[in-house]
Amino acid sequence: MVHHASAGATMNDIAAAVGVSQATVSLVLNNRGGSRVAAATRERVLGAARELGYRPNAAAKTLRDGKAGLIGFVGDAVASSPFSGRIVEGAQARAWDDDMLLLTINTGGDRRLEDAAIESLLSHRVIGIVYAAMYHRVLRVPDALADIPSVVLNSEDAAGRAHAVIPDEFAGGAAATQELIDAGHERIAMINIAPLASGLPAAVARHRGYLSALEGSGLQAVPALHIEGDGNPDAGYRGALELMARKERPTAIFCANDRTAWGAYQALQEVGIRIPDDVSIVGFDNQETLAPFLRPGLTSLELPFAEMGRRAVELLLSGSNGESAAELVACPLVRRGSVSAPTEEAP
Amino acid sequence: MVHHASAGATMNDIAAAVGVSQATVSLVLNNRGGSRVAAATRERVLGAARELGYRPNAAAKTLRDGKAGLIGFVGDAVASSPFSGRIVEGAQARAWDDDMLLLTINTGGDRRLEDAAIESLLSHRVIGIVYAAMYHRVLRVPDALADIPSVVLNSEDAAGRAHAVIPDEFAGGAAATQELIDAGHERIAMINIAPLASGLPAAVARHRGYLSALEGSGLQAVPALHIEGDGNPDAGYRGALELMARKERPTAIFCANDRTAWGAYQALQEVGIRIPDDVSIVGFDNQETLAPFLRPGLTSLELPFAEMGRRAVELLLSGSNGESAAELVACPLVRRGSVSAPTEEAP
Numbered sequence: 001m002v003h004h005a006s007a008g009a010t011m012n013d014i015a016a017a018v019g020v021s022q023a024t025v026s027l028v029l030n031n032r033g034g035s036r037v038a039a040a041t042r043e044r045v046l047g048a049a050r051e052l053g054y055r056p057n058a059a060a061k062t063l064r065d066g067k068a069g070l071i072g073f074v075g076d077a078v079a080s081s082p083f084s085g086r087i088v089e090g091a092q093a094r095a096w097d098d099d100m101l102l103l104t105i106n107t108g109g110d111r112r113l114e115d116a117a118i119e120s121l122l123s124h125r126v127i128g129i130v131y132a133a134m135y136h137r138v139l140r141v142p143d144a145l146a147d148i149p150s151v152v153l154n155s156e157d158a159a160g161r162a163h164a165v166i167p168d169e170f171a172g173g174a175a176a177t178q179e180l181i182d183a184g185h186e187r188i189a190m191i192n193i194a195p196l197a198s199g200l201p202a203a204v205a206r207h208r209g210y211l212s213a214l215e216g217s218g219l220q221a222v223p224a225l226h227i228e229g230d231g232n233p234d235a236g237y238r239g240a241l242e243l244m245a246r247k248e249r250p251t252a253i254f255c256a257n258d259r260t261a262w263g264a265y266q267a268l269q270e271v272g273i274r275i276p277d278d279v280s281i282v283g284f285d286n287q288e289t290l291a292p293f294l295r296p297g298l299t300s301l302e303l304p305f306a307e308m309g310r311r312a313v314e315l316l317l318s319g320s321n322g323e324s325a326a327e328l329v330a331c332p333l334v335r336r337g338s339v340s341a342p343t344e345e346a347p
Numbered sequence: 348m349v350h351h352a353s354a355g356a357t358m359n360d361i362a363a364a365v366g367v368s369q370a371t372v373s374l375v376l377n378n379r380g381g382s383r384v385a386a387a388t389r390e391r392v393l394g395a396a397r398e399l400g401y402r403p404n405a406a407a408k409t410l411r412d413g414k415a416g417l418i419g420f421v422g423d424a425v426a427s428s429p430f431s432g433r434i435v436e437g438a439q440a441r442a443w444d445d446d447m448l449l450l451t452i453n454t455g456g457d458r459r460l461e462d463a464a465i466e467s468l469l470s471h472r473v474i475g476i477v478y479a480a481m482y483h484r485v486l487r488v489p490d491a492l493a494d495i496p497s498v499v500l501n502s503e504d505a506a507g508r509a510h511a512v513i514p515d516e517f518a519g520g521a522a523a524t525q526e527l528i529d530a531g532h533e534r535i536a537m538i539n540i541a542p543l544a545s546g547l548p549a550a551v552a553r554h555r556g557y558l559s560a561l562e563g564s565g566l567q568a569v570p571a572l573h574i575e576g577d578g579n580p581d582a583g584y585r586g587a588l589e590l591m592a593r594k595e596r597p598t599a600i601f602c603a604n605d606r607t608a609w610g611a612y613q614a615l616q617e618v619g620i621r622i623p624d625d626v627s628i629v630g631f632d633n634q635e636t637l638a639p640f641l642r643p644g645l646t647s648l649e650l651p652f653a654e655m656g657r658r659a660v661e662l663l664l665s666g667s668n669g670e671s672a673a674e675l676v677a678c679p680l681v682r683r684g685s686v687s688a689p690t691e692e693a694p
Contacts, residue, residue, distance in 0.1 A: 070450075070471070077436075085432050089424075092453055096460070101467055103417075104451040106439055113443070120448055124417070124471075233640040259640075266642055269616060289636070293580045293606075295613055 017048045025049075071095050071313060072121035072129035073102045076109040087132055087153060090309030098317055100127070111142075118144040128316040130309075136166055136201050149319065153312040154305075156201070156326055164326040165312045169202050172301040172331035173209025173256070174216075176282040179299065179333060180252040181217045183280060184341040188214065189250035191239040191264065193231035193257050203228075206256045206284060225250055229260055236263025244273060251279060251342040258283040258290050261298055261338075276340035286334050297336030304329045364395045372396075418442050418660060419468035419476035420449045423456040434479055434500065437656030445664055447474070458489075465491040475663040477656075478502075483513055483549045496666065500659040501652075503548070503673055511673040512659045516549050519648040519678035520556025520603070521563075523629045526646065526680060527599040528564045530627060531688040535561070536597035538586040538611065540578035540604050550575075553603045553631060572597055576607055583610025591620060598626060598689040605630040605637050608645055608685075623687035633681050644683030651676045 011029065015022045020041060027037055028045040037045075073091060092102045103126060105117040121129060128149035133139060141150075141157045152164040180188050190210050194203040207226065214221045227242065229235035236255055240263065243250055255261035261283035265275060273279055275296060283291060286302035308329050315327070358376065362369045367388060374384055375392040384392075420438060439449045450473060452464040468476060475496035480486060488497075488504045499511040527535050537557050541550040554573065561568045574589065576582035583602055587610065590597055602608035608630035612622060620626055622643060630638060633649035655676050662674070 088451075089453060101450065101452060101464075101471075103448065104435075105448060106436060117448075124448075259636075262640070289606075293609070 013052055014045060014048045017052065018044045020045065069100050070103045070121075070124055070126045071100050071316060072118070072124075072126035073104045073132065074114065074117055074121070074129060075104070075106050075132040075134070077106055077134045086305035087309040090306030090311075091130055091132075091153075091313045092309075093306075094310040094313040094317075100313075100317075114142055115144060118142055122148065130312045130316065131162070132309075132312075136169065138199070138201065149316055151312045151315045153308060163315055165308050165315065166201070166326050166328060167303055167308065168328040168330050169205035170209045170212070171328075172284060173206030173254070174213040175209070175331070175333050176206075176254045176284060176301050177210045177213035178217075179282055179335075179339060180254065180280055181213060181219065183252070183339050185252040185280060186219055186342075187222075187225070187248065187250045188219070188252045188254060189225040189227070189243050190254045191227045191229045191236055191243075191256065191260050193229055193260060195228040203256065210254055229256070231257055231259060233259050233263035233266065236260035236265075237267045238263075240264035240267035241271070244268070244271060244279075249279075252339075253279060253281050255281060255283050258285045258287045258298060258300055261300070262290060262294060265294055265298075276338050277343065280339040280342070282339060284331075291334070292336065294338070296338050299336045299338045300334050301331040302334055304331055360399055361392060361395045364399065365391045367392065416447050417450045417468075417471055417473045418447050418663060419465070419471075419473035420451045420479065421461065421464055421468070421476060422451070422453050422479040422481070424453055424481045433652035434656040437653030437658075438477055438479075438500075438660045439656075440653075441657040441660040441664075447660075447664075461489055462491060465489055469495065477659045477663065478509070479656075479659075483516065484547060496663055498659045498662045500655060510662055512655050512662065513548070513673050513675060514650055514655065515675040515677050516552035517556045517559070518675075519631060520553030520601070521560040522556070522678070522680050523553075523601045523631060523648050524557045524560035525564075526629055526682075526686060527601065527627055528560060528566065530599070530686050532599035532627060533566055533689075534569075534572070534595065534597045535566070535599045535601060536572040536574070536590050537601045538574045538576045538583055538590075538603065538607050540576055540607060542575040550603065557601055576603070578604055578606060580606050580610035580613065583607035583612075584614040585610075587611035587614035588618070591615070591618060591626075596626075599686075600626060600628050602628060602630050605632045605634045605645060605647055608647070609637060609641060612641055612645075623685050624690065627686040627689070629686060631678075638681070639683065641685070643685050646683045646685045647681055648678040649681055651678060 011022050011025045015025045024037060024041065025045055028042050029049060088104065095102050103121060103124060107113040107117055118129065129145060130151050130153050131141060131145060132153040133155035136154050138156045138158050141152060141159065141162050145162065150162055152162045154166060156164045156166060177188060190207065192203050192207055194200040196204055196207060211221050227239040229239055240253065243253065253264060255264055261281050264281060268275055268279060275281055281298065283298045283300035286300040291298040291300045311327065311329060358369050358372045362372045371384060371388065372392050375389050376396060420435065435451065442449050450468060450471060454460040454464055465476065476492060477498050477500050478488060478492060479500040480502035483501050485503045485505050488499060488506065488509050492509065497509055499509045501513060503511045503513060524535060537554065539550050539554060541547040543551055543554060558568050574586040576586055587600065590600065600611060602611055608628050611628060615622055615626060622628055628645065630645045630647035633647040638645040638647045658674065658676060
């Protein structure tokens with residue numbers, strides 16, 4: 001079937017063989033035709049390309065001999081972030097399943113670099129672009145992404161145009177709190193990772209989840225038991241000391257990330273309060289280099305980075321460009337040793 | 348000069364214009380000629396390609412209009428490792444300086460995936476490949492890399508062929524120990540990250556540096572003060588407890604990574620031994636999410652990941668393929684609060 005290919009066919013050869021325009025052939029071979037090319041035409045073009053042995057570039061080569069095509073991956077800092085590298089891992093694993101490679105660019109959040117990066121990705125004929133953020137927020141998606149299938153990963157498009165894949169922060173916050181309620185706690189504090197007024201989705205939605213779980217169990221949310229924090233261990237340290245100085249101490253703390261929980265551990269150990277005997281703690285993120293190594297190991301909600309990366313590439317490959325709904329990925333609870341029933345207290 | 352380019356020249360056009368074979372043109376345009384093509388011929392081919400407006404693929408497009416070319420980056424797990432993402436960041440930053448993009452692939456150490464990955468990178472006409480390891484070791488470099496400029500990053504080529512960029516573990520181990528000697532310590536223990544018999548370069552060379560610094564100051568190395576460990580916090584925890592149970596306690600510990608130091612902190616805090624008042628500690632790696640957040644902050648030697656990534660790309664771009672010497676990158680000392688002078692001891 002492919003033996004008459006050695007001279008190398010052009011797009012014009014394919015157009016002549018199929019009876020369509022060269023522009024249509026180009027759209028199909030570069031995977032950019034979308035709904036503009038009928039499925040039957042697309043099949044005929046691809047068939048002719050295979051039969052004629054068309055191979056002007058690497059993308060077309062994929063058709064011929066199974067070598068990998070490219071998916072663009074633009075991150076604001078994702079590959080250098082200590083905790084979101086698994087996004088890349090998940091995205092790449094899914095891409096490999098379809099014989100695709102990731103062409104990865106970190107922009108450090110620089111808009112001009114971003115424009116250049118996207119232009120370069122387009123020149124390398126990527127079939128689509130995953131636009132990934134280091135932390136979950138609402139952001140302005142570059143205009144250039146309108147020209148190509150794209151998915152926003154770990155953030156939401158402020159304009160509501162691009163399809164987004166984000167963690168289910170609300171359900172995670174509720175599950176963390178429910179774990180403490182189920183253990184018998186009633187006086188449950190929360191040390192958050194940012195002020196609610198910041199609008200940071202992780203802070204706002206995890207807090208809503210916390211309130212929802214309390215309400216669902218008929219418990220009263222005490223505003224003084226919510227400390228806003230900043231996501232660093234120092235804030236967890238100070239927050240825990242502040243909570244322990246209260247007349248009515250909480251018996252449990254939901255720390256909205258593991259680094260905050262780490263600081264709370266440091267504070268409680270310093271003042272001789274035992275975890276979980278005296279105070280139970282649940283974290284969030286399930287950082288693989290931190291949560292298992294605290295003493296005791298920290299019960300936490302996992303940020304499903306690998307799954308999010310996998311899902312983003314899957315959405316690209318399935319051609320779901322242009323849908324505006326954000327897809328929520330569940331954050332599984334990982335139990336370790338930081339939660340137990342509250343002890344009987346002297347009044 | 349480029350106005351007669353619109354129809355698109357082929358490699359045969361260039362070969363005819365220059366008076367060389369099409370194979371030679373292919374070698375030059377794909378940056379794979381190495382020493383097989385004379386420099387003068389290479390210049391004439393590139394000149395003709397520019398003049399005729401040759402552009403069969405993205406790599407050639409680079410020549411014509413300044414869009415980014417590609418450097419391959421194959422990592423065994425580098426992008427998903429929490430601590431070596433900065434290698435990618437440094438490599439990419441250096442690549443950008445020359446208008447190049449990184450095409451990144453993680454193989455998870457799977458040899459078959461590695462072969463496929465390298466083949467795919469070649470099909471995308473990368474100008475060279477950085478082959479990066481998550482941790483420093485001696486490894487067998489894939490044969491396919493012999494066909495293209497390549498640099499081994501954070502590991503050494505067992506066959507001694509490929510140019511390598513590695514951290515200067517020996518000098519780092521010596522500097523860590525010297526920092527404790529300079530503070531006045533004489534009884535300095537070391538908790539290592541692997542048995543010396545493993546041959547792991549970081550464990551062996553950091554230990555040699557430790558011995559060298561002791562010897563240089565006329566101090567006796569006590570074999571019983573070297574604990575082999577495994578690089579995890581638990582080993583640091585157990586090692587520190589073991590050292591503190593000795594009749595003649597050390598007044599200082601060089602922990603051969605920060606995670607080991609973290610475990611030592613946990614142990615010492617549990618038994619009421621203060622850092623640095625009772626025992627001084629120096630770590631290694633300077634993990635940005637760990638060392639600054641221990642209480643007190645951990646003095647550590649930085650693994651220069653970004654600089655190593657930068658340097659590897661620089662070597663590729665400078666065309667130093669084929670040299671076998673390993674280039675050592677210095678590990679800077681970062682001082683925090685974990686070292687002080689030893690206190691007067693009761694005998």
